[in-house]
Amino acid sequence: MINKIPLLFLFIILSASYLNAQGCVAIRHFSSCVGNSLENNVLNKGDIQLGMNYRYFKSFRHFRGTEEEPDRVTNNTEVINNSHSTDFFLTYGISQRLYTSITLPTVFNSRSSLYEHGRKERNTTFSRGLGDIRLGLGYWLFDLETHKNGNLAIGMGFKLPTGNYNASDIFYNVGPNDGPQTRPVDQSIQPGDGGFGFTMDFQLYQKIANGLFSYASGFYLLNPRETNGIRTFRETLSPLLENEAIMAVPDQYSIRTGISYSITPTLSSSIGARFDCVPVRDLIGGNNGFRRPGSVLSIDPGIGYNKSNFSFNLNIPFAVRRERPQSITDIQTENSTGSSRHGDAAFADYVINFGVSYRIISNKVKISPELLNDFKSSNSN
Template identity: 70%
Template sequence: MKKTKTLIITLCIIASFLGLHSAKAQGCVAIRHFSSCVGNTLENNLLGPGDIQIGTNYRYFKSFRHFRGTEEEPDRVANGSEVINHSHSWDFFLTYGITDRFYTSITIPTVINTRSSLYEHGRDERNITFSRGLADIRVGVGYWLLDLEKNQNGNIAVGLGFKLPTGNYNASDIFYNVGPEGSPQVRPVDQSIQPGDGGFGVTVDFQFYQKIAEKLFAYGGGFYLINPRETNGTRTFRETLSPILQNEAIMAVPDQFSVRAGASLMLSNTISTSLGARYEGVPVKDLIGGNEGFRRPGNVVSIDPGIAFMKDNFSLNVNVPFAVRRERPQSVTDKQTEELTGNPRNGDAAFADYLINVGVSYRFSNKKVKVDPELMNEFKS
């Protein structure tokens, strides 16, 4: 009885401190909307045989602060030339417990994005482009390496997933003052607000927890998305801005990554808080395949506070990561141009100050549960 009671408390703490899938990087860095294919939410992955977890995660950010390398360009905001992205995204997910340690998941993401800029509309007036719809669906499996009941103080899970090119990677809108004699023209929207990337991808991920003290746990996890496809055929029109951008005329299909770690404290039987750090972004070069085409490499380090509420089979989580370091490193084009001209070159990207994550989920437990229902009542408020 005592062992089972300890296990329930442990699972409640673990289930609450990673309330959301890993978030995308904050800004017009081309990481767009993505999370690990099997999810990075311990709550959703701690399932018994036949258990089903369904839910949705909502994310929002506004990117507008421009960086070259790690240096901010505050004059862009001061003179009104900054690019502003508003990104809204929803993950609808279902996770199924195959055994106590083996689980599978599907995530169906949708997005609504807007992008306001001067340089994309002839540089004389600010206009907005828009995209929305289904993004890239992810499916995957995960496995806890240690028996959950025998290893209540710590465990690690590994996962493998697949990203399907279901999102539109050629979403278009009207661009002003760019056609013949300054006329409007329909063009693909910027890579940062495309719902999909056009590539079939593979993810590898991990997540872990470790008890530090009573009701205090360390946690961590991360994923890496491998996108073997080099370019997706969608034109950027960047070559019309400058001849040196000729090799960025077509959009790339870049890799993405995210790593996070922190600690969580259970304040009561239903509420917990967490504080961690995230490191996420788009690499300059992919692990597999070439590196031609246009991408905005970049990375963000964020401090990630959160709070979670759990009661019975319902859970609600809120996290607000805020950026403490933003970097737009040299792209392949930047490096090639610098070598040819002998002049330093580093493109820019806009980042957000913070990200808002809200997650809601509900668990349908298999009736053949091992835990005595009377014991569960001891932890209800």
């Protein structure tokens, strides 16, 4: 059984977009359209890989640029997001080198804040349900039988706007006569973003020695739609936020690299780094509307267990650098008023990623057992 290496892609550029895997910068959970691991994508013709990946984080540390604002926690004014997301996926081997995948994401999110409730008392809003379904196709560039020590796969896919991007809840002290009012929840906990998206991704591995592999992977999500028409009500907080009255549909990207080592025939470990992002500007389309750009660089340790057709893995990346750059609104406001402006965002300290999968073996042509055994040493989520 092959261990898990999350599927991500460095599409074309690393400085344009920010998928923050750790905080309200991360507009919502997202992973590549063609599965989440080497294991899921190295298949015999006719094989089926079924599985789920669970992810949790709590964001509460506020940053402006790369500087933390610890007084937000001290003064109890921090915004706290708790995010639970689960991806259910199915990958099918069309041939030994060509595979296709579908991912059905679900989310349960909560958001506690003061400023969204008239700054008078802390209250919590919630969102839950189906996220944006993803479909993808991937291809290994080299024959898996003759290139057992290293290979490169490229993939592409698309994201359907199946998730609710107008999830609403009750906000207090903001309605008529300072009463409660039903409004869309914050962009960071919306189950969907309201746009059709397109991804390109890659994943590669290279055997270094017996039981030791290096890996790299990445994806870039293109969201051509500029805004989704959902009101944020941020313009009610300040006239300077008029440009943020409607939610944007931003790009996202993530990249990852590291090494993995086989401890035993069934147990493996990995250590690496990952960079997750949501951008200030998109590659395609306009940049109006509200978004929180930001990035997180994390150290990413993991452990995996493989037995028969089952695979389990756990990764807990922890942040070593967090940044919330100036948004388009920050830049426009600073240029028009001559006064410095730089918004903030909340980030998490770590993310918990847990995955489990099961392979249904076909009776068609098989990949050699030696190749599958080699992959047992390569693990990551």
